[in-house]
Amino acid sequence: MDTSNKVYPPFPILSTKRLTLRRLSIDDAQKVFILRSDSEINKYLDRQISTSFEDAINFIRQVNENIDENNALYWGITILDTNKIIGAVSIFNVSIDNEKCEIGYELLTNFQNQGIMKEAVEKVIDYTFHTKKIKRIEAFLHIKNQRSINLLEKLCFKKSTERNETNTEIIGYQLTNSN
Ligand SMILES: CC(C)(COP(=O)(O)OP(=O)(O)OC[C@H]1O[C@@H](n2cnc3c(N)ncnc32)[C@H](O)[C@@H]1OP(=O)(O)O)[C@@H](O)C(=O)NCCC(=O)NCCS
Secondary structure, three states, rough: OOOOOOOOOOOOOOOOEEEEEOOHHHHHHHHHHHHHHHHHOOOOOOOOOOOOOHHHHHHHHHHHHHHHOOEEEEEEEEOOOOOEEEEEEOOOOOOOOOOOOEEEEEEOOOHHOOHHHHHHHHHHHHHHOOOOOOEEEEEEEOOOOHHHHHHHHHHHOOOOOOOOOOOOOEEEEEEEEEO
């Protein structure tokens, strides 16, 4: 528990036609555990798979600390009028000059193929460009992650020509605010 007198900015809850994007709490640990341990969801993600419920709790604590320190934003996705987490979208690695940030996202398998992530990411892009005033959003993904490539291309992200010298299987996409 934070016992300091720090004043944190309010968390930006976002809404779309079908979804609410909100801050995570420890009560979401079970869904977060599935997101971070399911082999299908994690197939192309370069991260340690969660092996215990405790991992999910620690992850939520870490995420909320990063939000409070203004280092990143991490939204849990819920279907409107339910409070259950079905996925997540985050922006992180925000450059000091607000020139760019990275985006990441993931969805429980039984909620995929319904346009839910497109709806959520569109809202986060709008928030990132128009409220956070960040000029460019980047995504880095595995070259075989076709569903993620489809999503980015639908949202008008352009494939980067720069190559990742340390891992040639990772490709980059970017979207620049044209306004
Ligand atoms: C990447 C990921 C989020 C994409 O999820 P998704 O459900 O395919 O994404 P979308 O929200 O764009 O849905 C697209 C599909 O929904 C379909 N769809 C159904 N109803 C729809 C509607 N009302 N509106 C829009 N699309 C709809 C679309 O036709 C599309 O299917 P298609 O690609 O076969 O044409 C998901 O595959 C995932 O969680 N992967 C694991 C984590 C991961 O790899 N994250 C990326 C890290 S870079």
